[in-house]
Amino acid sequence: xxxxxxxxxxxxxxxxxxxxxxxxxxxxxxxxxxxxxxxxxxxxxxxxxxxxxxxxxxxxxxxxxxxxxxxxxxxxxxxxxxxxxxxxxxxxxxxxxxxxxxxxxxxxxxxxxxxxxxxxxxxxxxxxxxxxxxxxxxxxxxxxxxxxxxxxxxxxxxxxxxxxxxxxxxxxxxxxxxxxxx
Numbered sequence: 337x338x339x340x341x342x343x344x345x346x347x348x349x350x351x352x353x354x355x356x357x358x359x360x361x362x363x364x365x366x367x368x369x370x371x372x373x374x375x376x377x378x379x380x381x382x383x384x385x386x387x388x389x390x391x392x393x394x395x396x397x398x399x400x401x402x403x404x405x406x407x408x409x410x411x412x413x414x415x416x417x418x419x420x421x422x423x424x425x426x427x428x429x430x431x432x433x434x435x436x437x438x439x440x441x442x443x444x445x446x447x448x449x450x451x452x453x454x455x456x457x458x459x460x461x462x463x464x465x466x467x468x469x470x471x472x473x474x475x476x477x478x479x480x481x482x483x484x485x486x487x488x489x490x491x492x493x494x495x496x497x498x499x500x501x502x503x504x505x506x507x508x509x510x511x512x513x514x515x516x517x518x
Contacts, residue, residue, distance in 0.1 A: 339492055342468045346461050346500045353457040353504060357511045360446060365398045365435050373418045375410050384411060396435040405429070438515070446515050454508035458501055465497040 358368040367390045374381040384390065388402040388411060402408055412431055415424045425432040438446075469490060476486040 343496055345464045349457055349460045350503055353453060354507060356453055365392045365396050367398060369420055373414050375407060375414050377407060398433040400431040443515050447512050450508055450511050454504050457504050461497055461500050465493055468493050
């Protein structure tokens with residue numbers, strides 16, 4: 337049984353969670369909110385950060401300055417299409433995204449969403465653990481590992497699972513604090 341493979345799968349689950357958390361709008365300007373937005377640049381779908389400079393001059397403002405002014409309208413259109421909840425302000429040279437202050441109700445809603453994401457990630461981690469345990473048990477039945485080895489590997493898998501679940505809990509807790517204290 338290869339524990340590295342199991343750990344890689346679990347780490348991938350955590351990195352997906354962290355990416356999703358980084359894209360959440362927490363009342364503060366975060367350029368990660370633009371990560372999934374693609375702009376049609378000479379017929380090729382291209383990420384915004386590859387056709388424009390993205391900066392955060394203030395806590396609640398993102399400025400997008402395209403290197404080619406001809407795609408300004410295209411960037412604006414794609415931001416609107418992405419429904420990130422912010423209307424772009426185009427002045428002919430740059431696009432400004434002003435993040436409004438979060439309401440208490442919206443903060444609580446985001447906190448619920450964050451908890452849900454955390455639970456989904458934990459379910460995924462536990463699923464990886466279950467698959468690994470099934471493989472180890474079948475190896476023991478086939479006689480490729482002893483019962484003592486089975487117990488040892490099961491303990492290692494459980495310890496790894498516990499560590500990853502703790503990491504998820506910490507990530508969720510940190511994001512909730514960030515949202516509730518903005």
